Amino acid sequence: MAEVLLENVVKNFGKIKALRGIHIEVKDGEFLVLLGPTGAGKTTTLRIVSGLEEPDEGNVYIDGVLMNGVAPRDRNCAFVFQNYILYPHMTVYDNLAFPLRSRMWRVEEGEIRKRIERVSSILKIQHLLKRRPDRLSGGEQQRVALGRAMVRNPRVFLMDEPLSNLDAKLREEMRVELKSLQKNLHATFFFVTHDHVEAMTLGDRVVVLNQGLVMQVGSPEEVYARPHNLFVARFIGAPEINLLEGEMDAGFVRCRSLRVSWKIEDFPFLRGISKIPEKVFLGVRPEDILLGVGSERGEVYLIEDLGVDKVVRLRAGEVLLRVRISQEAPVRVGESVSYDLRREKVIFFDPMTERILT
Amino acid sequence: MDGKAKAMHQKALGEYRLKLYFIGPTLLVLIIMNIFPLIWSLGLSFTNYSSLTSKQISFVGFANYSRILRDPFIWKYFQTTARFVIVAVGIEFLLGFGLALLLKEQFKGWGLVTTLILVPMMLSPVVVGLFWTFIMDANFGVLNFLISLFGLKKVLWLTNPHIALYSVALVDIWMWTPFVMLISLTGLLAIPKSLYEAADIDMASWWFKFRKITLPLVSPLLVLAVLFRVIDAFKMFDLVFIMTGGGPGDVTETVSMSLYRLAFNKFKTGESCAMAYIILILIIALSNLLIRWINRTKAA
Incomplete structure (x- = not known):
């Protein structure tokens, strides 16, 4: 497990200023939620931590080591994408085995089987292992994507609105499962959402982001009771303040x-x-x-x-x-x-x- | 039938007629240009008909077929054709797919480079054959001039029996590699970038991504490209006709070339029809094998 530090990170896409100097710290074993409206720069932040995107300015540290210019495959972060992005031509089993087979020092097939069995029983997807992703429902795909992140021991779990494509009931179930999963694994979770209920229920701490700037960092209670500015006050809480x-x-x-x-x-x-x-x-x-x-x-x-x-x-x-x-x-x-x-x-x-x- | 149902019936009939008006002309052309000759030539293949002489036409049964299948030269021509197909399509596949992999990434001038690479494919084969004949000319050709710059000896590109077939293959490669590239590139660009990002996160190396994502997802189109090229190269006629005429001797005599000779030099029309059918059956068999292979890779 690990801690993540973003230091004055700036990222522009052409003329669009996605991140305008943000400073975020994710502590070891913490469930940190990044909350903000569409276009706030949430996904960009996660992609910069994972290495899929490089910051224009500022530094990214994982466990105190500077990560700028380090390829994603050398960072050992797990990323659960918003639309899951499973490998369409592989069975669920092969999808789960992918991160274990991809490394130079390949994990033995027997060991792979053991790990997949363990993870799939936690996520209750044992009966899906032989299917292809296109034969799965949204919730099942989501759990497979989660499983793919869990089979190896990543330093950080990066999650980009993983619950947004699920129906309300399933989303609630998955919230509970995610939270208990994080507790059991003692894992560092960096979780992105635009749903303030999700943020309040899941986060140990919440970072509110708007237009590429950090608006407030604090516990869910703090952010709700003492919003630092009008934006946070309006964005958090339904019905609105x-x-x-x-x-x-x-x-x-x-x-x-x-x-x-x-x-x-x-x-x-x-x-x-x-x-x-x-x-x-x-x-x-x-x-x-x-x-x-x-x-x-x-x-x-x-x-x-x-x-x-x-x-x-x-x-x-x-x-x-x-x-x-x-x-x-x-x-x-x-x-x-x-x-x-x-x-x-x-x-x-x-x-x-x-x-x-x- | 009440009035409403009658009106509906008439409307359906009207639509049917309209469809016929649209399809009719195409069907007519197809029947005259394709289907009729197909059936007519099948009939002719069982006769001793020659388009040159007006002697009595008589039914000869399978005599034409057995004569062709027993002709040792025909088998030699088939071998020549096979060698041509394997060399030309093999190299076209490697070069085309390689180029597509290079062109998958965007760079400055990408559009221009891609368009330029596609130019040979758009030329007429006769034109290509003609100017390559000049390029490969042993005495005043540009190719030998370039070779002489490196102090190498003249090569008899089209007249050396050991080289001529490969010279023609070289031109075929020059002309049709872009086609393989185009289809491979289409396949490569259709693979979502996000899959590669997921693989990056999953700590996959370049080679692992190529083997586990690129190849499986692009292979149906690769097989399609090869299928097109194999069928086309099997029928190779135009380049051979222009560049070597089947020579020197008969080393570049492909089956199409030999078919042409049989039909329009020797005017053994009946026999040539039989040979055309043999080639047709072979091509259908070959493409069926390939298509079955595609379906099997898809199912796996």
Whole structure:
């Protein structure tokens, strides 16, 4: 197992700036998730670690050894591609054996058989070994691709959205399997996804990437509760965070659109800040708005039933707030209800820098 | 039949007629130019007909076939043809596939180089035969001039009985290597790059990738290219006719050349038809063998 370090890595494809100086550290035995929207540079980052792509600037280290210019075959990284890329003309068995037969010091066929049996029983693909990839379902192909990464002992597992082609149920199963696999192998996983649920459930740490820049690094809880900037706040969490404009006014935070003012002292996060700008953004997660308490009132505009809980669109002042409430809560469309913010949870952003106020 | 069904029936009939209008002309040409001569010549192959004399035509049964199959010269010509096919197609395959491997990678001027390589294939065989006859001329040919620059002796390219067949093969190679290259290149470029990336990750060497990915995935097209070339080279006539006329002696006499002589020098039309059929059957057998081999490699 190994640690990976990316140091000020820059990568351009013609005029497109894929990576604009990123710094990422993957610790030994860690499950690191790289999260970001399409075009953020996630796949490019993985390809640079694997050696399929060379950085234009900056350095890549694996276990402290500089990897710039080292061929992929000398890096010993496993890569699970988004569309799996199994060898179409070989059986599943031969696909799994490929990385063991390809080396100069070839693994003995008996040993290969043993390893494939072990891996295929972990992944439950023993019954598929004689089939060709085109006769497999997406989930089966995905497990074969995973198996191909597991048969040898790679230093790092690089995974490029491996679950994105699976249906919701299978994806959930595979999430659990991946996580336990990583725990059992004590392996270093570098996992790319655009799905924040995947990132939150899988990652020991999450790196949020946008337009080739690292936005935030932290545990899933940190990234969710204390997003460093507006982008992270918006990107993580569904339904999306409520962002409200606020003005500082003689000891009060006035929210024009809601037609409400709160005392500054009510917000614990604001108390510690020495210099508060005139204008701020208030970030309120949907579950941090409580219904049926407080003095402000709003009108229930729409109810989305998600099964476990409900999301209410509450018309308050001039805006529609997203509010997450429990399944049992008795609300009806058109009803007028009182609401309140959990003020200890409200996050403040500087509208100029789009950064969190600390 | 009610009105609606009748209308449908008429519409179907109309479509059928339209299809006939489109296919008809092609069918007509095929029948006149291919199918009729095929059947007619089969009939002639059992007669003693000669297109030169107007004597009574009589049915001779398999006499033509047995005469040809017992003729020792015919077997010699078949051997000559086989030697030509093996040498020419073998080298065309090696050179063509090799060139395709080189051209698989993009480089500056790729388009120009590829187009230039394809030029020989686009020329008329008669033109090629003519100018290579000049190039290979023993006294004033460019080839011997170039050789003399290295202090080597003149080579009698087309008149030395040990060399003539290989000289013709050389021209065939010059002309048709691009064809093998083109088909191989198509096959090579059709292999997704991502497979090579996966193999890179799986720590495969160049040779391992070539053996386990390139060859298996390109082989159906390689076999196809060889099949085309074998059939074509087996029928070799134009280059031989222009460059050596089958000589010196009969060392470059291919079966097609000998067939031509039989039909249009000796005017033994019936016998030549029989020989044409023997060649046809051989080519069909040969291509069937190759096609079966393709299918077997596919199934494996």
